[in-house]
Amino acid sequence: MTDPDIDWIARAGAKPKGKRPDYFEDPALDRMLSILIAVVGEVSVLRERLDTVERLLDARGTISRADIEAYEPDRDAARERGLMTREYVHRVLRGLQQEMEGMAAEDPPIPDIVEALTKN
Amino acid sequence: MKPDVPPPYSAVTRHAVFPTPRHDEAARFNFLTAFNTYLSGTIGQGNRIAYEGRVLPAFRKTHGREPRDRFEIRHAMNQDPWHRFWSALKRNSMEMRQQNGRTMVLRQLDELDAKARQFNEGRTTLELDPAIEQPRYQTAVDIHCMPGGYHGEERPGDVSAGANYDCGIFATTAGGLGALSDGGGQALVQWLRRERPDWAPRRILDIGTTIGHNAVPIALAFPDAEVIAIDTAAPVLRYGHARAQALGARNIRFVQMSGEDLSRFPDGHFDWVQTTMFLHELSGKALPRVLGEATRVLAPGGLILHLEQPQYTDAMPLYEQFIRDWDAFNNNEPFWSAMHALDLKRLMVEAGIPEEALFVTGVKAVVDREIFPEQAQDEREDHGRAAVWNAYGAWKPA
Numbered sequence: 001m002t003d004p005d006i007d008w009i010a011r012a013g014a015k016p017k018g019k020r021p022d023y024f025e026d027p028a029l030d031r032m033l034s035i036l037i038a039v040v041g042e043v044s045v046l047r048e049r050l051d052t053v054e055r056l057l058d059a060r061g062t063i064s065r066a067d068i069e070a071y072e073p074d075r076d077a078a079r080e081r082g083l084m085t086r087e088y089v090h091r092v093l094r095g096l097q098q099e100m101e102g103m104a105a106e107d108p109p110i111p112d113i114v115e116a117l118t119k120n
Numbered sequence: 121m122k123p124d125v126p127p128p129y130s131a132v133t134r135h136a137v138f139p140t141p142r143h144d145e146a147a148r149f150n151f152l153t154a155f156n157t158y159l160s161g162t163i164g165q166g167n168r169i170a171y172e173g174r175v176l177p178a179f180r181k182t183h184g185r186e187p188r189d190r191f192e193i194r195h196a197m198n199q200d201p202w203h204r205f206w207s208a209l210k211r212n213s214m215e216m217r218q219q220n221g222r223t224m225v226l227r228q229l230d231e232l233d234a235k236a237r238q239f240n241e242g243r244t245t246l247e248l249d250p251a252i253e254q255p256r257y258q259t260a261v262d263i264h265c266m267p268g269g270y271h272g273e274e275r276p277g278d279v280s281a282g283a284n285y286d287c288g289i290f291a292t293t294a295g296g297l298g299a300l301s302d303g304g305g306q307a308l309v310q311w312l313r314r315e316r317p318d319w320a321p322r323r324i325l326d327i328g329t330t331i332g333h334n335a336v337p338i339a340l341a342f343p344d345a346e347v348i349a350i351d352t353a354a355p356v357l358r359y360g361h362a363r364a365q366a367l368g369a370r371n372i373r374f375v376q377m378s379g380e381d382l383s384r385f386p387d388g389h390f391d392w393v394q395t396t397m398f399l400h401e402l403s404g405k406a407l408p409r410v411l412g413e414a415t416r417v418l419a420p421g422g423l424i425l426h427l428e429q430p431q432y433t434d435a436m437p438l439y440e441q442f443i444r445d446w447d448a449f450n451n452n453e454p455f456w457s458a459m460h461a462l463d464l465k466r467l468m469v470e471a472g473i474p475e476e477a478l479f480v481t482g483v484k485a486v487v488d489r490e491i492f493p494e495q496a497q498d499e500r501e502d503h504g505r506a507a508v509w510n511a512y513g514a515w516k517p518a
Binding site for chain 1: 125126127128130131142143144147148150151152154155157158162163165166169170173174202204205206207208209211212213215216218219222223226227229230259260261262265266267268269274275449450452
């Protein structure tokens with residue numbers, strides 16, 4: 001039960017006191033990233049829910065919503081799901097990880113290589 | 121190499137006043153745990169690569185010298201596109217943690233308040249004092265980006281701040297503090313048992329206790345001791361008291377009181393005075409006052425112990441100081457940076473502890489290693505949330 005006087009959905013997302021840093025020159029980018037990463041999180045939640053459904057169906061052949069809510073992974077399942085989420089995060093954030101590796105590699109621009117191989 | 125997979129949210133101990141997570145709320149925390157681990161572990165090193173590869177060389181070129189302090193590095197790094205993007209993601213992770221925790225807590229606030237009341241009503245071990253004012257260092261910004269801070273209420277007398285704080289620690293620390301997020305308190309007990317196996321403190325004071333998660337293991341380890349846990353914020357004390365009772369810690373009294381004014385206690389009243397990850401949430405003026413009062417109420421022969429992340433010293437590279445400062449400027453920890461640059465030992469001496477009595481020791485969270493894997497203590501460490509601390513302490517000469 002919830003307090004009817006409190007809009008818990010709105011209050012859950014209350015802004016903390018203190019000015020938020022600007023991370024990008026264009027404020028729209030800050031807003032877009034917040035939206036994007038929230039969606040990234042929700043896709044992860046959906047994947048985990050689907051995994052729960054699959055595991056329960058495997059085990060019992062039929063399920064209810066209450067079964068899903070009550071589900072708790074055992075040790076092996078928890079590790080498999082942890083790996084699944086880890087892999088998922090690696091996939092959606094690949095751009096950052098490859099940029100990081102690119103910074104370390106200091107590769108010359110491709111046209112430079114094209115030119116070099118054309119000549120030699 | 122076996123990949124580092126953090127424990128699932130279902131490994132959190134659901135004590136009697138813990139909010140009940142829905143399937144998807146737990147999954148949200150599981151995502152945030154994996155996301156945080158990725159940001160600090162997998163791509164955290166990108167900040168150093170950007171710094172050494174382009175930010176530092178550009179700084180040298182512009183200024184003709186090395187950076188003088190962590191602030192110059194921060195200003196330079198805040199212009200770097202990679203560091204900006206990384207910081208923006210991390211900030212979002214902190215904000216999402218708050219929203220998920222608050223969603224879970226506020227939708228079941230009636231039940232949570234009712235559960236807390238069962239443990240709180242008519243008990244003499246919870247003493248709230250509405251006359252206690254919230255200090256400016258608690259109200260200037262909402263610490264950790266927790267809407268309302270430790271003291272905020274969604275309605276008078278609620279436990280929302282405490283419940284939200286409790287339910288999210290597991291996700292932001294990737295389980296590094298254990299199923300009850302009490303790995304710090306457990307570590308203190310273990311350290312003490314090794315250091316002074318026969319010591320039995322009679323009276324213990326925990327200053328800035330919040331929900332008492334580090335005080336409860338102490339109370340349980342010393343059942344004959346009287347533990348006083350103080351904080352200026354009533355909502356966390358309400359929750360903390362109920363939580364302690366639910367966990368069977370009956371020898372602990374939660375009192376709304378400021379660590380700056382312990383006048384209620386006579387000199388030398390406590391055998392052990394403790395702060396755990398608290399000093400960095402004070403201010404330049406309040407910190408010496410708290411240390412002074414803590415020393416005053418400590419009995420001769422007693423133990424004073426302050427657990428914090430390592431202080432910045434000249435021996436710590438400026439880049440490490442910069443990256444450890446992230447929370448100060450990005451996660452509403454306004455005293456973090458200044459506090460970590462202080463000479464805590466000198467301040468403790470000024471507070472009345474003889475220099476020769478001081479010691480510094482490393483303390484690592486004590487958790488069930490079967491469930492909670494060892495965390496990285498290298499470049500992949502999640503600074504500010506790492507389950508490894510320095511204990512700045514002293515045995516007061518008898």
